Amino acid sequence: MWHMIRIQSGILKGMSLPFVPDPKTRPTTQKVREALLNSLGDAVSMGSFADLFAGSGAVGIEAASRGAREVLLVEKDRKVALPLEQFLKTDRRIQKAGIRLIREDVLSFLEKYEGDPFDIVFLDPPYEYPDWEKLLRCLASSGIVQKKGSIIVLEYFHRDDPSGVVREIFPDHQTKVTSYGESRILFARNVNP
Template identity: 45%
Template sequence: MRKNVPPHSAASAPQEVRIIGGQWKRTRLPVAQSPGLRPTPSRVRETLFNWLGQRLDGWRCLDAFAGSGALGLEAASRGAAEVVLVEHDAALCRSLGITLAKLKATGVRVERGDGVAALAQRQGQGLDLVFLDPPFAEGGNEALFDEALRAARRAIGENGLIYLEAPRALSGDELAQRGLQLHRHGRAGQVAFHLLRVLAAE
């Protein structure tokens, strides 16, 4: 949910995002003022949940870089049984807590901390879906993306999925080195988005 962007762009950041499907459809979510915070656009979320099949009943999900919480709350709105929103920024965590209280989102919880560490703690837990939207930095922040993907791979189940936003499209070879393969992909402006699966055994 967070991109490192030029300072002038922060002023044009959306002040709210809207859940686009499920029980909280059309609910507006506030977007706190935070440098570089960029919620996933509605059209990208719509594409993603078309790929996922609209309903996520019973799924266990983790949003490792939650920001505004748009991805995780969209999953909860569509029936996910458990959603963890991990965010390191205290002000954003407070904002998320207020939103959850207003929604009475009992299946969602906010966890303040590091997204990669949160995934590492869930190694072998067989999560159904992990959202990864790490901060973009000059040069692409390659080390963080690598750590996040490897930790997410160990946290999801055999049929689990990883959604990744990145400043560039990842190749099949890059993904295979992390035990993953591309399921779907797209691009919105300067952001490449991917839906990944566990690499099938040959």
């Protein structure tokens, strides 16, 4: 049975995305999506946005709705990705928004990534994700993160706390953490001139 997730802002405001609920997948709440994108401000509307562990695709699609010039969604779970994939093919407004979906494991995707870097990379793995260090090292060596001006955003369960690993692997990034119930959002901005 599908659930619907509504886009709350921008040119696609009011659009409903199909989503198959799954115990392993926890969509970013509307409140957190809004706070996250508001915090990024103009960086969203002027930049490219990669939503890794995309799930419903709501965060990336909301970024597209707010004017991101390119949005990449990466999701490996076929059951979760299939309704999103069909939706992206059939909705005309979405087709104009420059959104791509890749159905692949994030680590495999990062290991072979050869495209241009993204301005913003958002990672929201399942709660209690066991491989933060491996994921962040893979991210750092992949080329998907820009050397200057990049923003990495992590959403995680409060007990996971990968902030120390982020500071170790991305020493040129200034970090800030905000709390929303059991969720934490970590922003890491490259402050190198």
